Amino acid sequence: MSEKLKNNTFQKVVIVPCSGIGKTYGTVSREAAYDLIEDLRPESAQLVPLSLLVLGDETARQAVAGSPAITIDGCKLACATKMVQESGGTVVQDFAVLDVYRRYRQFKPQGIANLNEGGELLADALAEEAAEVVDQLIAGENENG
Amino acid sequence: MTEFLETTVDKFIFRVATDRFYNGEGVWANEENGRVRIGLSDFVQQRSGDVAFAEIKPIGTSLDFGDELAVIETIKVNIAFTSPVTGKVIEVNPAMNDAPEAINQDPFGEGWLAVIEPADWAADQTRLLDPQAYFRQMKTEAEEEAKKL
Numbered sequence: 001m002s003e004k005l006k007n008n009t010f011q012k013v014v015i016v017p018c019s020g021i022g023k024t025y026g027t028v029s030r031e032a033a034y035d036l037i038e039d040l041r042p043e044s045a046q047l048v049p050l051s052l053l054v055l056g057d058e059t060a061r062q063a064v065a066g067s068p069a070i071t072i073d074g075c076k077l078a079c080a081t082k083m084v085q086e087s088g089g090t091v092v093q094d095f096a097v098l099d100v101y102r103r104y105r106q107f108k109p110q111g112i113a114n115l116n117e118g119g120e121l122l123a124d125a126l127a128e129e130a131a132e133v134v135d136q137l138i139a140g141e142n143e144n145g
Numbered sequence: 146m147t148e149f150l151e152t153t154v155d156k157f158i159f160r161v162a163t164d165r166f167y168n169g170e171g172v173w174a175n176e177e178n179g180r181v182r183i184g185l186s187d188f189v190q191q192r193s194g195d196v197a198f199a200e201i202k203p204i205g206t207s208l209d210f211g212d213e214l215a216v217i218e219t220i221k222v223n224i225a226f227t228s229p230v231t232g233k234v235i236e237v238n239p240a241m242n243d244a245p246e247a248i249n250q251d252p253f254g255e256g257w258l259a260v261i262e263p264a265d266w267a268a269d270q271t272r273l274l275d276p277q278a279y280f281r282q283m284k285t286e287a288e289e290e291a292k293k294l
Binding site for chain 1: 197220249
């Protein structure tokens, strides 16, 4: 973890998914983020929409500047990761949906507005991996704080 | 050092290596000391999208010109590509197992698919496009794709 974050205390880990609309992998990234913040770790993770960072929303910028961030990128442009960094945040883990899919080939994502079963399962798997990172960050925070 | 023909279509730049031959699908074949290295063109990789998996026929497989050589799964599509050479597969790029993104990153270099020991390379060449001919075909295809955007 960076020195900046070691010296800060934070309540929740920030989750920033891809904002790509009309792209299957973008949808997977958002579904995974929703799984994480709504079902798996609602007490320890919060979502910051990439669009707010792009717009320079001050509340969103403060959120990423003050907490470790996990980004979930839908493609190699890695907009979520780049935008968090440009907003003064620290990305502690960048998940790329394509890389996750390579680990779970049985979950082939299809669909855009509505994912197929494979896409839903891939999002679930990604959310579980991200949840482990959240747990590690929170555990470290508790040890430090 | 490899030289390239290059064109810009819409916001995309496409390159065609001038030191090899191509089939109509954009599979390149480059003869090296009696063996032929095979890969995909820059246009094919850009049009297909980020590669998730690449399955290449295993070493020892005998192929006729036009037989299926590889299946590529990208974030957009699954595509089968045919061999531009008659012969036997003698080497498969190990990167295709764990880092198939090499196809996107360096299609004319590190992203090669396989090496084939040709049965009659001189005969195969007559059925392939030279770089200039493939460049013209690729440019036409790219312009058609751009109209759909």
